[in-house]
Amino acid sequence: MYPANFHYTKEHEWVRVEGDVGVVGITDHAQNQLGDIVYVDLPKTGTRVEQGKTLGSVESVKAVSDIYSPVSGEVVEVNDTLATAPEKLNEDPHGEAWLVKIKLSAPGEIQQLLSAEDYQNYVAAEESKH
Numbered sequence: 001m002y003p004a005n006f007h008y009t010k011e012h013e014w015v016r017v018e019g020d021v022g023v024v025g026i027t028d029h030a031q032n033q034l035g036d037i038v039y040v041d042l043p044k045t046g047t048r049v050e051q052g053k054t055l056g057s058v059e060s061v062k063a064v065s066d067i068y069s070p071v072s073g074e075v076v077e078v079n080d081t082l083a084t085a086p087e088k089l090n091e092d093p094h095g096e097a098w099l100v101k102i103k104l105s106a107p108g109e110i111q112q113l114l115s116a117e118d119y120q121n122y123v124a125a126e127e128s129k130h
Contacts, residue, residue: 001028001120003094007070007110008119014094017042017110019124022071025098026058026089029123034060037089042099047075049102051109058089067099071109077101086087107127 006014012030015022031037039059049055055069078100082088088097104110114122 002116004116006116007113009068009070009113009129010122011068013068013070014115020104022102023098024070024100024102026093028093031090031093034058034065035062036060037086040086041077042078042108045075045078051073070113071102071104073105075100
């Protein structure tokens with residue numbers, strides 16, 4: 001369910017590293033919890049972001065949720081498709097509906113993130129609490 005080549009946060013974001021750039025998105029679990037996504041607020045190209053700090057937000061019919069950056073660096077590309085089609089996040093959160101691409105300023109941060117297996121176990125543990 002969760003791609004093995006991605007790294008995950010406990011706040012339900014993912015990052016896929018391509019050279020010195022991290023492609024960032026929200027997980028299938030996150031979009032499932034949010035319900036129908038109606039708006040996505042993302043930073044502009046050139047914005048500097050820090051690991052664990054707010055990157056933007058996603059608004060669903062239920063609530064507005066912050067998106068936290070899984071890595072530090074500079075936003076080099078934003079997925080403009082989501083401005084007009086935020087529902088793509090519900091349809092393809094691990095593919096077409098990536099959020100931003102970040103030029104990594106501290107590639108070692110990736111090591112602090114969860115593997116697909118660890119993330120799946122974390123989600124399962126969270127769900128068993130409810």
